[in-house]
Amino acid sequence: MTATWKQRLIEVEVGPVAHGGHCVARHEGRVVFVRHALPGERVLVRVTEDTGGSFCRGDAVEVLEASPDRVEAPCRYAGPGLCGGCDWQHASWQAQRELKAAVVSEQLHRLAKLDWEVIVEDLPGGPEDWRTRMRMAVGRDGRAGFRAHRSHDVIAVDDCVIAVPGALDGVVDRTWPPKSELVVTRDAGGQVHLTEVGPPVVRRGRPVPGPSRLIGGSGTATELAAGRAWNVRADGFWQVHPAAADTFAAVVRDWADCQPGDRAWDLYGGVGLFASLLAEQVGETGSVAVVESSYGAVEDGKRNLSDQPQVSWYAGRTEAVLETPDFTDLPPDVVVLDPPRKGAGRVVVTAIARSRPARVVYVACDPAALARDIAAFAHHGYELAQLRAFDAFPMTHHVECIALLRPAR
Structure with missing residues (x-):
């Protein structure tokens, strides 16, 4: 067992970005996950966590050779030992998006065995003054x-x-x-x-x-968002970037492409943002089934979408609802899902794939979870057809992705 390095100062050459808001470096045969650094820099790191295994964590407390992408953090609370809310204030906004694109690409390659070029698109308003x-x-x-x-x-x-x-x-x-x-x-x-x-x-x-x-x-x-006003619980879920809900809704509307009379599932549906779009597409002769575990969100959704009777609501965990016979008796033409950060998981992916929808639109807030679920879909004969990524959380390591999956040809 390696002796702990906690509080030790080490000098490292910073390597590539990794998922989670840090970069990877190596020192004396061990991996060091370094925050407040950028790829290609030479920095002095103070080790903050070390359990004696193959890796440790640390903060760059002095930059010896800076990256051309480095900027002065605009917030006085950003830096080693300070607020943990932002990860990339020391990087230019363009560099932040490039770092996130690299992370998404790496996760798709490592977990889904896909080589996919990723471009992270910015949302209106700039990197500051966005969190609602x-x-x-x-x-x-x-x-x-x-x-x-x-x-x-x-x-x-x-x-x-x-x-x-x-x-x-x-x-x-x-x-x-x-x-x-x-x-x-x-x-x-x-x-x-x-x-x-x-x-x-x-x-x-x-x-x-x-x-x-x-x-x-x-x-x-x-x-x-989506052409309507929503009255929702202030402490419930809603996208935190002012432009995110409309932006994501537009992509989902385009890729879902439901036809009149179609059946659609909206899993992890929240208050029904995407369901409202699906309902417009399927019309009065179609149906949209929303599954959501938050009873408060279901109540908000029923109230907001009372003008769309083709929308039905199922309150409960997605895994449990998908095992209900009366839910799965009528398989969907299109499935939209927006799972929590841990992803949908194999049980949900298997249930969706078993129903054989023509299109699956997957909204993801974690690239690793998305890549794992894409790999699970591939096991059931679905392939990634399109992917867009958005910088809906500037200054942080978080990135939102929307993926379209179809049955493999």
């Missing part, structure tokens, strides 16, 4: 902030360069109950909704979130 929804932690001193990378430590902030202007007014300039959390949403109408979630409490031997109370706003956010 945030979950903040409150430190022992009662100040709101964000957690450090891979840590429970709260870094108190006075502002956030990626937050939409005005979102944190009245949040960062006062104190809150220590160990509580704050859910902040600024909706399309400019209204800020603020919910305080109390410190965790123990019930039946397990910690659960504390009671929540609405501090500001109505708790119902109004969002605009």
Whole structure:
């Protein structure tokens, strides 16, 4: 077992980008995952984590030879040991997209055995002032902030360069109950909704979130996408970039290409953003089945899409619903799925492939999970036909991908 290197300073040549907001370097035969560095740089790294195995983690605390893509971070809370929300503030925006494209390509090659050229497209508005929804932690001193990378430590902030202007007014300039959390949403109408979630409490031997109370706003956010207004829970799921929902909806509409009378599944359907588009395409003679595990989202969806009776709702885990005979008796022509970060997984992929849809449109927020699921689809005779990637989370390592899969020819 290798002696721990924690807190040790080492000099390394930085290698390629890796999934997760860091780059790969090597030192004395071990892999070092380095944050705050860029490929090709020579940096001094302070090791922050080391369990004695084949790899360790560290922060670049001094840049000895800088990449031409390096810029000064616009946020004073970005850097080693500080806020863990952003990963690439030290890279130009163009370089950030190139790094993300490299990660998506590498994951497709390694996990799905595909050589695919990826271009990450930017969304309108630039790399700052875009985040509309945030979950903040409150430190022992009662100040709101964000957690450090891979840590429970709260870094108190006075502002956030990626937050939409005005979102944190009245949040960062006062104190809150220590160990509580704050859910902040600024909706399309400019209204800020603020919910305080109390410190965790123990019930039946397990910690659960504390009671929540609405501090500001109505708790119902109004969002605009796909040609309609949506009234949704402010603390529920909605895309955090103002341009993301409309952008993704346009791609899904194009690739789903449902015909009148078709049957469609919208899995992990949320409040029904994509279902609304599918319903328009299939018309009154078709059907759209939405599966969503959040009962609150289902309630919001039923209310928002009450004008589309061809949409039916199934509240429950996708894996469980797909095993229900009355759901699978009528196989779909098209399937849209937008799973959580862990991906759909083999059970869901197998159930979809067994139903033999003509097209599968997969919306993914994690390139590794997407690549694993594409490989699983390939095992069942589906191939990747098209892929687009979007920088819906500038300054962070996150990237959104939309893939179209079809039965292999």
